[in-house]
Amino acid sequence: MPDFVGAVDQGTTSTRFMIFDHGGNEIARHQLEHEQILPQAGWVEHNPLEIWERTRAVIETTLNRANLTASDLAALGITNQRETTVVWNRITGRPYYNAIVWQDTRTDRIAAALDRDGRGDVIRRKAGLPPATYFSAGKIQWILENVDGVRKAAEAGDAIFGNTDTWLLWNFTGGTDGGVHVTDPTNASRTMLMDLETLEWDDELLSFFGIPRQMLPAIRPSSDPGLYGLTRGSGPMGGEVPLSGDLGDQQAATVGQVCFEVGEAKNTYGTGNFLLLNTGHELVRSENGLLTTVCYQFGADRPVYALEGSIAVTGSAVQWLRDQLGIISGAAESEALARQVDDNGGVYFVPAFSGLFAPYWRSDARGAIVGLSRFNTNAHIARATLEAICYQTRDVVEAMRQDSGVTLDVLRVDGGVTANDLCMQIQADILGVPVSKPVVAETTALGAAYAAGLAVGFWKSADELKQNWQEDRRWQPEWSDERRTGGYAGWKKAVDRTLDWIDLS
Numbered sequence: 001m002p003d004f005v006g007a008v009d010q011g012t013t014s015t016r017f018m019i020f021d022h023g024g025n026e027i028a029r030h031q032l033e034h035e036q037i038l039p040q041a042g043w044v045e046h047n048p049l050e051i052w053e054r055t056r057a058v059i060e061t062t063l064n065r066a067n068l069t070a071s072d073l074a075a076l077g078i079t080n081q082r083e084t085t086v087v088w089n090r091i092t093g094r095p096y097y098n099a100i101v102w103q104d105t106r107t108d109r110i111a112a113a114l115d116r117d118g119r120g121d122v123i124r125r126k127a128g129l130p131p132a133t134y135f136s137a138g139k140i141q142w143i144l145e146n147v148d149g150v151r152k153a154a155e156a157g158d159a160i161f162g163n164t165d166t167w168l169l170w171n172f173t174g175g176t177d178g179g180v181h182v183t184d185p186t187n188a189s190r191t192m193l194m195d196l197e198t199l200e201w202d203d204e205l206l207s208f209f210g211i212p213r214q215m216l217p218a219i220r221p222s223s224d225p226g227l228y229g230l231t232r233g234s235g236p237m238g239g240e241v242p243l244s245g246d247l248g249d250q251q252a253a254t255v256g257q258v259c260f261e262v263g264e265a266k267n268t269y270g271t272g273n274f275l276l277l278n279t280g281h282e283l284v285r286s287e288n289g290l291l292t293t294v295c296y297q298f299g300a301d302r303p304v305y306a307l308e309g310s311i312a313v314t315g316s317a318v319q320w321l322r323d324q325l326g327i328i329s330g331a332a333e334s335e336a337l338a339r340q341v342d343d344n345g346g347v348y349f350v351p352a353f354s355g356l357f358a359p360y361w362r363s364d365a366r367g368a369i370v371g372l373s374r375f376n377t378n379a380h381i382a383r384a385t386l387e388a389i390c391y392q393t394r395d396v397v398e399a400m401r402q403d404s405g406v407t408l409d410v411l412r413v414d415g416g417v418t419a420n421d422l423c424m425q426i427q428a429d430i431l432g433v434p435v436s437k438p439v440v441a442e443t444t445a446l447g448a449a450y451a452a453g454l455a456v457g458f459w460k461s462a463d464e465l466k467q468n469w470q471e472d473r474r475w476q477p478e479w480s481d482e483r484r485t486g487g488y489a490g491w492k493k494a495v496d497r498t499l500d501w502i503d504l505s
């Protein structure tokens with residue numbers, strides 16, 4: 001058996017390739033950003049060809065740097081930004097349109113209409129999701145309705161859909177020359193088209209969006225001993241490596257954080273925040289604005305489900321301070337600026353740039369900075385931005401407690417924003433529970449590697465993986481109860497001010 005497992009993490013802002021050893025230690029990596037295409041307000045696109053080209057490049061560079069080849073890798077796992085929608089022609093290999101990204105709000109009217117005639121409740125029951133612009137189905141409908149020739153080709157079985165996992169798997173396995181068209185239940189559970197109980201595409205859900213079934217990939221386990229396929233020697237691996245792991249990035253991070261027991265949760269702080277709570281084989285229906293989603297399916301085992309709190313804008317609010325306001329020159333500077341003040345000086349920033357996701361699901365919300373007085377400075381804005389990341393997390397933790405009865409005694413964290421020591425301290429203060437970060441903070445790629453490695457026997461069991469998890473840092477709550485309660489009340493008031501801003505009738 002080779003000594004290593006590889007993982008591609010195809011994220012919203014970048015694509016990385018990482019190689020891990022048996023202890024789950026990182027051996028090598030490379031990462032490249034891709035263009036964020038913003039054609040009009042609310043629209044966010046990526047070029048799928050650029051994503052495949054960046055995937056090729058990060059793999060080739062990583063293998064060269066580590067002086068490794070395909071024969072050193074026991075398996076390859078894929079993890080990806082979820083919901084982002086690619087439709088391409090299986091004969092030419094050309095995408096019909098740019099990938100429509102999960103953050104894109106062009107389908108707000110399609111989403112709003114779902115609740116006017118009862119379809120929304122069917123979607124909630126079968127797919128575990130509230131009607132929102134976030135998910136893939138409305139994006140596929142938009143492409144079918146707005147791009148010439150797609151519907152006819154889709155009906156003929158030539159125009160096919162995938163999230164970026166499917167797009168990469170198809171390219172890795174030969175593309176127009178016999179590429180496989182597959183996905184896994186974690187990705188499929190974000191389309192609005194899969195029945196959560198059967199893990200199959202559902203004809204009624206397909207009919208709501210006018211999507212021909214033949215566009216959709218086969219759904220295979222997230223860790224698949226039967227293999228999705230082998231990489232081609234002509235591709236970036238330069239040889240045949242078993243493709244055996246596929247998970248949406250937030251589910252992959254849950255696996256990477258070894259949250260295998262019911263009641264274990266992790267929160268990933270990247271472009272957005274995604275808190276997932278393992279609910280075991282039981283499907284817990286949220287009454288408080290959380291999503292019910294597939295957490296993972298290993299081999300022929302019954303799937304494990306999760307409750308998820310998805311927050312659209314967290315790390316990207318820090319990017320906004322840098323790129324749009326220009327008050328910091330890099331994300332890390334947000335910490336030094338926010339440290340210039342001891343509190344938010346009365347300022348709250350609700351970054352509802354894409355409306356509000358969990359637990360509110362309000363497409364009609366837009367961002368607001370409230371509570372300003374002449375006393376306030378850039379430092380208060382920076383502090384309010386970090387607090388917004390943490391208050392949004394508190395909102396989903398509260399919803400999770402109400403839905404599941406689980407009170408967290410520690411929050412496991414990972415993702416880019418966790419490099420911000422002040423932000424993690426504020427998180428512990430706002431939640432009133434400790435926050436804990438593992439040594440291997442690249443839990444998303446690690447989770448995909450675990451899924452791929454379990455399938456080929458590189459790792460034998462989930463118990464073996466648990467031994468690999470080690471704490472790096474822990475932040476303890478320091479605020480008084482009074483400060484915590486008062487601060488949160490101010491946040492709720494600020495959220496209220498952002499609602500009902502856009503008319504979607």
Ligand SMILES: Nc1ncnc2c1ncn2[C@@H]1O[C@H](COP(=O)(O)OP(=O)(O)O)[C@@H](O)[C@H]1O
Nearest residue numbers: 011013270271315316318331332415416417420
């Ligand atoms: N020190 C920092 N303080 C605050 N935010 C940070 C810091 N470092 C990175 N970020 C934010 O983290 C995000 C990138 O994290 P990452 O986990 O790579 O995200 P993704 O997987 O969504 O691309 C960016 O939005 C960036 O603004």
Ligand SMILES: O=P(O)(O)OC[C@H](O)CO
Nearest residue numbers: 011012081082102270271
């Ligand atoms: O690519 P990330 O890490 O921002 O994650 C995006 C999520 O999968 C969207 O649901």
